[in-house]
Amino acid sequence: MEKKISRRDMLKYMGAFGLGLGMFPLVTGLASGLNRDREIAATSSRVKRLTFLQTTDIHGQVLTHPEFFWENNTIVFRRTGGMSRIATLFQRVRAENPGNVFIIDTGDCYQGSALAALSKGRAMVRIMNRMGYDLAIPGNWEVVYGSKALVDLSRSYNFPVICSNMVWNGQGPQPNRDLFPEYYIKELGGVRIGFIGYNDPLTKVRQSPAWSKEIQFGLPTDSIPRLVDILRNNYKCQLVMMLCHLGLTQQVYLAKQPQCQGVDFLFGGDTHERTYEPILGGHCPVVEPGSFGSFVGRLDVVVEDGRIKDYTYKLLVVDENQYPEDPAIKSVVEAERKPYLPVMERKIGETKGYLYRYNVLETPMDNLITDAIREATGADIGFSNGFRFSPPIPPGDLTVEHLYSILPTNSQLEIGRVTGKQIWDWMEKELENVFSPDPAKRVGGWVVRFSGMQVTMTIANPYGKRVQSITIGGEPLQPNKTYTIAACVREGEDPTVLCRFKNVRDPHILDLDMFQAIENFLKKKGPVQYEIEGRVKATDAHGFVLSQLPGTTYTFH
DSSP: OOOOOOHHHHHHHHHHTTOHHHHSOSEESOOSSSOOHHHHHHHHTSOEEEEEEEEOOOTTOOSOEEEEEEETTEEEEEEEOOHHHHHHHHHHHHHHSTTOEEEEEOSOOSSSSHHHHHTTTHHHHHHHTTTTOOEEOOOGGGGTTOHHHHHHHHHTSSSOBOOSSEEEOTTSSSTTOBSSOSEEEEEETTEEEEEEEEEOTTHHHHSOGGGGTTEEEOOHHHHHHHHHHIIIIISOOSEEEEEEESOHHHHHHHHTSGGGTTOOEEEOOSSOOBOSSOBOSSSSOEEOBOSTTSEEEEEEEEEETTEEEEEEEEEEEOBTTTSOOOHHHHHHHHHHHGGGHHHHTOEEEEESSOBOOOOSSOOHHHHHHHHHHHHHHOOSEEEEOOOOOSOOBOSEEEEHHHHHHHOSSOOEEEEEEEEHHHHHHHHHHHHHHHHOSSGGGOOSSSOOEEESEEEEEOTTSOTTSOEEEEEETTEEOOTTSEEEEEEEOOTTSOTTOBTTBOSOEEEEEEEEEHHHHHHHHHHHHOSBOOOOOOSEEETTOOSOOOOOOOSSSOOOO
């Protein structure tokens, strides 16, 4: 039987974390005591329109920047984003629906750029505190500064942060205690709303293990029914909203699970997908509003007698021609950037064409990175993880600031030896991580990147049957031949594991890091120009593969 939790118990719970209602208010806008059924009944008979605004995966990108759009099978770049423009958008929406607007961020905010890295997240926290957010959850990459820093940075927000599945393990400072409150309650327009939030349980696999070694991640399905029951029955919440940083595929899968009964809406993040319409077919609609501050998701909900009667959703593009910069936020951003400009503005090279990501199979930005790795190490193959960091970089000078956007964390390079059969088997596993028909088996969403190797595969084939051919150095892969591979070191991982490649022989960490390798490569090559080269070819897909979400009408554009 579920134990009922009193307000006094919850105050004790929050006090144990040193939070208190001043730092992380659990319940706001309520009169003393929980029993306000008469007042709720009086207000719920009126029709209320509530507006929710969402950002996600800002990744420290505070300036207006080029953004990638896919229109009529053609790449189009437009200038979008910037915290000062987002602030203008927020102000306009608040003016439309005064007192009934709630603004959330679903993670990966204070990691992913030079400003974020050089300030160890602090600059982003100070900027976010001026934006008027109401609630946030942490993302999988925000463990990058260590688990204790994750909590410290989140507590530095002037708005609450929740997470329903992150617990200190035996190595943590408070074993078996939650890092954050499990839920948050807000009364908006006379409607009581409960929020729960989930970070990616695969964080310890997808990121360097050392970053989150003190944290244990639970599965969302383990706690959703309990928390929905608490919010609905103990706290009389009329709406329950779920904030997630799991990736679109996992979020759509989660919404279909029976444990999600009682959840009204799922605000997602992590995979930088752009839902212009909610994805239906589960117990609650699912949305994900892009990345880098280029987009803001807007949900308007009509509530009558405590129930959702209707809703509309729009994905708003933060276009520089539509949203002028807010002077106050622009000034804050400039002040935060100023101490780091001498480092960030240093030129390291030039590009003749756009460097961008987004394609699931291969990207110009990652072709540059892996070529630099192979050049620096002399390996047969250079590997890099399949990231979606960095807005597109336009033709022109490449600076240290661009480098931090491309690779927000710097790592030493490592080289080792593997057989051709190992490469083939590893490639099958990597493709299963991306294209498995079972969403629970998907990790991330982008094919691993490489230089010196070409792969032909079939997406629709089952695990173990996708790879059709592999060539290395222009020659067919030989199963018994030994090849050298190079990639970055992941902190806390066994030296015999390289870019998730296990059982690497004779591993050797070099006195050279990724940043040095890329800068040396750019100096040697001069201005570079990269395109999609066909390093990965799918027999059953033509052109760009921009998402890996099957069975829905969703398309990335």
